[in-house]
Amino acid sequence: MPPVPELPEAPYPLEQDTSMLSRKFGREIINYFSSSPLNRVSFLRTDHAFLSAALRHPTSSFLLFNNLAPLAKDPAQLAYASYTDVRPLIGEDPYSKPEAELIKEFNSTVTIPQLIFLGIDEKQSEKGLQWNDYRGAPFFALDVTPKGTIEKACTALIEDMKSNGLTFIEGRMHTSLSAGEAAIYAQARSLLDWNARNPFCAQCGHPTLSINAGTKRTCPPTDLASVATPLAASSAPAAAAADPVPSQQRPPCATRKGVSNISFPRTDPTIIVAVLSADGSRVLLGRARRYPPYWYSTLAGFVEPAESIEDATRREVWEEAGVRVGRVVIHSTQPWPYPANLMIGALAQALPGGEEISLQHDPELEDAKWVGVDEISHALEFGTSGLGEEPSKEYKPGSLRLPPPTAIANQLLRAALDGYMLKAGTGEHKI
Numbered sequence: 114m115p116p117v118p119e120l121p122e123a124p125y126p127l128e129q130d131t132s133m134l135s136r137k138f139g140r141e142i143i144n145y146f147s148s149s150p151l152n153r154v155s156f157l158r159t160d161h162a163f164l165s166a167a168l169r170h171p172t173s174s175f176l177l178f179n180n181l182a183p184l185a186k187d188p189a190q191l192a193y194a195s196y197t198d199v200r201p202l203i204g205e206d207p208y209s210k211p212e213a214e215l216i217k218e219f220n221s222t223v224t225i226p227q228l229i230f231l232g233i234d235e236k237q238s239e240k241g242l243q244w245n246d247y248r249g250a251p252f253f254a255l256d257v258t259p260k261g262t263i264e265k266a267c268t269a270l271i272e273d274m275k276s277n278g279l280t281f282i283e284g285r286m287h288t289s290l291s292a293g294e295a296a297i298y299a300q301a302r303s304l305l306d307w308n309a310r311n312p313f314c315a316q317c318g319h320p321t322l323s324i325n326a327g328t329k330r331t332c333p334p335t336d337l338a339s340v341a342t343p344l345a346a347s348s349a350p351a352a353a354a355a356d357p358v359p360s361q362q363r364p365p366c367a368t369r370k371g372v373s374n375i376s377f378p379r380t381d382p383t384i385i386v387a388v389l390s391a392d393g394s395r396v397l398l399g400r401a402r403r404y405p406p407y408w409y410s411t412l413a414g415f416v417e418p419a420e421s422i423e424d425a426t427r428r429e430v431w432e433e434a435g436v437r438v439g440r441v442v443i444h445s446t447q448p449w450p451y452p453a454n455l456m457i458g459a460l461a462q463a464l465p466g467g468e469e470i471s472l473q474h475d476p477e478l479e480d481a482k483w484v485g486v487d488e489i490s491h492a493l494e495f496g497t498s499g500l501g502e503e504p505s506k507e508y509k510p511g512s513l514r515l516p517p518p519t520a521i522a523n524q525l526l527r528a529a530l531d532g533y534m535l536k537a538g539t540g541e542h543k544i
Contacts (some may be wrong), residue, residue: 142528144447144458145288145519149296151232151252158326163244164208164230167251168196170242175199175253176231176301177274179267181309182281183298184274188289191298192279194270199255202226202266212324220337221320224261229254229304229327231297254301254327256309286451288499288519295519299450304328306452307378314376317366321376330376332368335361379453384426385413386459387525388438390468395483396529397436397463397470402479405500408514409484411522413456426459432474434481437467444528447521458521460529488513489526497523 130140157163167173174193177184184192203226210218233241233249241249259267271281290298304327314321314332321330368376388397388411398409414429416422423441430438438461447456470481492513498504499517508514516522 142445142524144445144456144521144524145292146295146299146448146450147446148292149232149300150234150236150293151297151300152235152247152249153232153300154247155328157244157247158230158328159212161208161211164326165206166244167230167233167242168206168208168253170196170251172237172241172250173253174250175255176297177255177257177270177281178301178305179271179281180258181302181306182283183287183302184279185282186279188282188287189291191290191294192274194255194274198273199270202257202263202270203228203255216322216324216331216333217335218337219322219333219335222262222338224263225323226263226267227256227305227308227323227327229301229308231300252297254305256305285501286499288517296448299448303448303450303453304378306450310452311376314366314368316368317364319363319366324375328378332363332366332376334363334366334369336363337361381454382416382422383413383449383454383456384416384422384429384459385411385456385521385525386426386430386438386441386461387411387444387522387529388430388436389460389462389529390483391463391465393462395485396489396526397430397434398482398484399434399478400480401477403500404479405514407496407511408498408500409480409482410516410520411525412478412481413522416457422457422459426461430461433472433478435469435471435474437464438462439464439467444525445521456521458525460525484513486530489515490530493523493526493530 135141173196175195175198176191177194177199184194186192207226207228231252231254233247233251235241235247235249237250238248242251257267257270259265259271274281287295287298308323308327308330311330312320317332319332319336321332323329324331389395390397397412399412400409404410412430412433414425414433416425417428420428422443426441427438430436441459441461444458444460446458448454449456468483470483472478472481492515495507495509496504496512496514497517498514499519502517504514515526518524
């Protein structure tokens with residue numbers, strides 16, 4: 114089993130933070146998939162001169178994905194291609210023209226390799242790209258899934274990487290990566306997945322174009338591809354109506370008016386909560402049908418429109434487990450790139466008299482139960498594992514199993530035990 118990665122450390126200046134908030138609430142919790150080592154310099158994504166220089170700089174790195182599986186040396190270490198490696202696929206310089214010109218020349222029959230600028234690694238500033246006040250090694254993500262007019266070039270690049278002993282690691286989750294690489298992977302995967310899911314305009318249904326270095330999409334007003342027009346279909350004979358009629362102008366689209374002319378990446382806010390009993394001695398855990406035997410976790414659910422985090426937490430806990438929750442406190446957050454969730458972790462406490470469990474409202478859970486401090490503490494030490502993974506050798510069969518340290522659910526349970534719960538008769542309980 115791959116080693117469990119170390120959790121991210123708070124980046125400077127947080128690691129030295131002695132502010133009033135830190136003294137009162139403690140150090141900020143940094144969860145897995147967050148705290149990227151890259152400076153995204155998002156304001157440079159429209160600067161094609163910068164992107165061209167970053168693309169071809171000797172220190173540039175390209176993280177390749179095939180059907181969202183990242184290129185890696187092994188399950189614990191990503192692998193990166195160079196500009197020379199990817200040039201046969203992306204061309205000499207896809208940023209050689211300004212965005213306005215690329216939009217004007219849009220041709221929906223030509224498959225454009227999905228390239229995303231991720232940011233610069235300022236720790237590599239000594240040899241990195243110098244651009245005005247910013248310096249670092251540029252990082253990109255590139256989708257090499259064979260498709261459309263770039264199928265052969267993608268296949269050739271994939272085979273080239275495999276000939277170097279590299280592989281595209283499959284799997285639903287990749288939690289054996291180091292903390293820094295996990296954050297880079299999460300950013301890249303989220304944006305590639307979003308682009309792949311939005312090839313067409315949600316308003317008019319026509320193909321869209323990726324812009325802003327892969328972080329936005331637009332619906333061009335023209336298309337150099339030949340399309341069949343309603344006029345041609347109604348006036349030509351049946352045999353000729355199927356023939357495409359050259360046309361550049363697209364029908365009007367609401368996304369080209371005002372400030373709504375661009376589609377932005379989607380992030381779905383999701384609450385996840387460790388619910389303490391009214392007396393602070395137990396935690397509410399739930400079990401979905403897909404979980405392995407004895408595997409439980411904290412409760413979670415999507416935030417709905419016009420709903421606060423606190424309200425969503427109280428609603429989800431009642432709907433899934435029938436428990437009434439009072440006070441809700443935000444603990445920490447975690448990006449979850451499957452495909453684009455932001456897990457908003459909270460600690461909450463059940464209301465006196467509101468602890469009775471009922472699964473009759475929402476059939477999502479197979480079981481829910483209150484678990485005491487000792488059982489949770491033992492499971493956090495010996496019974497943690499990811500879905501599909503085996504627990505440690507010290508795990509006693511039949512005992513409670515919990516999510517691994519890379520999951521925010523694990524961190525919420527640790528927080529609940531470490532400072533929020535009281536062990537009867539002994540005072541504060543630590544793990």
